[in-house]
Amino acid sequence: MSLLDRILAGDRLALARLLTQIENESPAGFEALSGLFPRTGQAHMVGITGAPGTGKSTLVNRLALELRTRTQARVAIVAVDPSSPFTGGAILGDRIRMRDLTGDPGIFIRSMASRGALGGLARTTAAVVDALDGAGYSWILIETVGAGQAEVEIARTAHTTLVIEAPGMGDDVQAIKAGILEAADVLVVNKADLPGADNAVRALQSSLELASAVPRVWDHHGRLEPVDATQEARVAWVPPVLKTVAALGEGIHEVVDAILNHRTYLETTGGRARRDRDRLSHEVHALLSDRLLAEFLDSHASADLGAALEKVFARQASPRQVVESLLAARR
Amino acid sequence: MSLLDRILAGDRLALARLLTQIENESPAGFEALSGLFPRTGQAHMVGITGAPGTGKSTLVNRLALELRTRTQARVAIVAVDPSSPFTGGAILGDRIRMRDLTGDPGIFIRSMASRGALGGLARTTAAVVDALDGAGYSWILIETVGAGQAEVEIARTAHTTLVIEAPGMGDDVQAIKAGILEAADVLVVNKADLPGADNAVRALQSSLELASAVPRVWDHHGRLEPVDATQEARVAWVPPVLKTVAALGEGIHEVVDAILNHRTYLETTGGRARRDRDRLSHEVHALLSDRLLAEFLDSHASADLGAALEKVFARQASPRQVVESLLAARR
Numbered sequence: 001m002s003l004l005d006r007i008l009a010g011d012r013l014a015l016a017r018l019l020t021q022i023e024n025e026s027p028a029g030f031e032a033l034s035g036l037f038p039r040t041g042q043a044h045m046v047g048i049t050g051a052p053g054t055g056k057s058t059l060v061n062r063l064a065l066e067l068r069t070r071t072q073a074r075v076a077i078v079a080v081d082p083s084s085p086f087t088g089g090a091i092l093g094d095r096i097r098m099r100d101l102t103g104d105p106g107i108f109i110r111s112m113a114s115r116g117a118l119g120g121l122a123r124t125t126a127a128v129v130d131a132l133d134g135a136g137y138s139w140i141l142i143e144t145v146g147a148g149q150a151e152v153e154i155a156r157t158a159h160t161t162l163v164i165e166a167p168g169m170g171d172d173v174q175a176i177k178a179g180i181l182e183a184a185d186v187l188v189v190n191k192a193d194l195p196g197a198d199n200a201v202r203a204l205q206s207s208l209e210l211a212s213a214v215p216r217v218w219d220h221h222g223r224l225e226p227v228d229a230t231q232e233a234r235v236a237w238v239p240p241v242l243k244t245v246a247a248l249g250e251g252i253h254e255v256v257d258a259i260l261n262h263r264t265y266l267e268t269t270g271g272r273a274r275r276d277r278d279r280l281s282h283e284v285h286a287l288l289s290d291r292l293l294a295e296f297l298d299s300h301a302s303a304d305l306g307a308a309l310e311k312v313f314a315r316q317a318s319p320r321q322v323v324e325s326l327l328a329a330r331r
Numbered sequence: 332m333s334l335l336d337r338i339l340a341g342d343r344l345a346l347a348r349l350l351t352q353i354e355n356e357s358p359a360g361f362e363a364l365s366g367l368f369p370r371t372g373q374a375h376m377v378g379i380t381g382a383p384g385t386g387k388s389t390l391v392n393r394l395a396l397e398l399r400t401r402t403q404a405r406v407a408i409v410a411v412d413p414s415s416p417f418t419g420g421a422i423l424g425d426r427i428r429m430r431d432l433t434g435d436p437g438i439f440i441r442s443m444a445s446r447g448a449l450g451g452l453a454r455t456t457a458a459v460v461d462a463l464d465g466a467g468y469s470w471i472l473i474e475t476v477g478a479g480q481a482e483v484e485i486a487r488t489a490h491t492t493l494v495i496e497a498p499g500m501g502d503d504v505q506a507i508k509a510g511i512l513e514a515a516d517v518l519v520v521n522k523a524d525l526p527g528a529d530n531a532v533r534a535l536q537s538s539l540e541l542a543s544a545v546p547r548v549w550d551h552h553g554r555l556e557p558v559d560a561t562q563e564a565r566v567a568w569v570p571p572v573l574k575t576v577a578a579l580g581e582g583i584h585e586v587v588d589a590i591l592n593h594r595t596y597l598e599t600t601g602g603r604a605r606r607d608r609d610r611l612s613h614e615v616h617a618l619l620s621d622r623l624l625a626e627f628l629d630s631h632a633s634a635d636l637g638a639a640l641e642k643v644f645a646r647q648a649s650p651r652q653v654v655e656s657l658l659a660a661r662r
Contacts, residue, residue: 322615
């Protein structure tokens with residue numbers, strides 16, 4: 001029985017093995033992924049970002065259980081940690097989470113730490129999410145540690161983006177995150193039993209009002225473009241600001257309601273198809289870029305690269321000048 | 332008088348104009364930059380990362396003034412905010428900082444917000460830093476908002492990396508940042524007059540001990556490789572953990588001492604040349620990748636890209652499959 005057949009039969013170990021192959025960029029992994037690809041496009045992907053200390057992982061676990069109970073569908077969690085390129089923390093995280101969610105074969109958890117450059121992680125995450133989609137997981141929760149632009153780029157693979165805050169994270173945190181708020185479909189103030197929760201809700205609502213003045217979307221190249229209102233009625237979705245106490249299970253039902261509402265909203269406005277197309281188009285461009293560079297470095301023209309770098313190191317030519325020369329020499 | 336001549340004569344407006352041209356990717360800007368490039372390689376670059384709320388900007392302003400006073404050399408600050416791709420916050424930030432540092436023509440400040448994808452910002456930052464180096468700024472302080480991997484990538488352009496913490500940022504923040512600590516040459520606990528400062532120092536020292544077990548460096552492709560001890564005695568530099576109260580100017584002298592010590596250390600061990608080569612090599616690879624993709628998209632082969640994307644959208648072929656087909660068709 002092939003790895004692909006075993007995955008389609010629901011073999012979790014086979015799926016875990018495929019994801020490892022994808023992370024290791026093995027050809028066998030990409031072949032199996034291409035075999036799964038025709039089955040993709042079914043899952044609803046939920047991106048969850050937020051600073052450390054907001055209780056994000058606890059919330060994600062609760063959401064997974066609630067989605068599983070209410071929809072009876074299979075749920076996958078992909079926890080991405082771009083800020084820890086060095087440590088094996090992801091594995092420890094896996095074990096702690098497995099303990100909370102163990103025993104339900106309908107919930108699958110995968111942690112990913114960065115093994116290389118940032119772009120590489122985003123690409124691998126996209127491939128892992130495709131594999132989980134093709135393997136029949138209807139809900140894919142993509143959790144990223146941190147809330148910088150790296151995390152926003154990864155959250156872009158999602159249909160619905162949740163941004164998690166907690167009270168008392170410092171006033172300037174609110175202001176700094178203005179950019180990320182604009183990417184949010186649902187906002188959650190977790191640890192809402194702490195002092196300052198209502199202030200945090202108000203701060204988020206104010207930020208949202210500022211942000212909604214100029215609604216924007218990502219274009220294919222990862223740049224931000226103003227929304228064409230006729231293209232998608234993005235402006236019609238008002239991101240709710242919800243309070244939770246994830247450790248006690250409070251407010252989880254309402255967050256799942258918001259996710260389900262947003263899914264319906266995307267499906268009825270055509271936004272789902274557009275987000276899928278944006279994501280896949282971005283994936284194709286990124287892969288193309290990787291392959292073109294690898295091809296160039298393998299070609300005879302790259303023999304000149306060493307000499308060109310020496311010229312740059314000696315400040316005889318700028319990086320742009322040697323790149324132009326390398327490309328011209330090849331033609 | 333050309334823009335380049337005006338910059339070399341110390342005209343700050345001309346320099347600001349060049350930086351804008353670089354940000355806008357104008358050919359004239361890159362031409363002027365190539366003209367400045369032979370003069371680069373003189374500056375010492377200091378990367379400063381830290382979470383929001385650590386008082387980083389105040390500390391950077393103080394360091395700029397102290398470096399200026401002690402070395403009499405010109406100082407530039409480049410403040411990079413990758414987490415705010417949407418807002419014009421950088422400009423507001425500029426004005427607040429200008430007020431603090433105004434009146435000294437030997438200090439130049441530039442804020443940069445992300446205009447596009449993350450890789451683009453890192454590339455533009457590298458070019459801006461090269462321009463400032465060529466224009467005669469001996470100290471370039473590169474401050475990044477946030478402390479995710481995006482910020483680490485940008486801080487990589489520096490010779491000396493400072494990581495700023497503050498007391499009471501939450502216990503898990505320390506653990507999460509393990510990866511970033513390993514990139515730190517100097518650690519600073521700012522706001523050291525707040526309760527918990529000594530705990531923060533101890534937590535950082537523990538993290539450093541963990542991190543130093545396996546010293547690593549970035550290779551040319553942005554991956555992490557274990558250090559070859561014969562290549563650079565990286566393990567011989569023990570990152571100091573210092574306390575400051577930047578708002579009161581306390582501890583700034585000691586941080587500048589640490590920066591000067593690290594500069595001497597790099598110069599005597601050959602580490603400076605190696606870091607410069609890594610940085611420039613990375614810059615050449617990134618530019619090459621950009622140009623190869625642009626060239627492909629301009630070529631006739633890209634006429635097939637639209638059709639290929641439609642196949643992916645219809646789930647008839649995976650992103651990897653269409654990329655292989657596109658490349659094969661071109662040959």
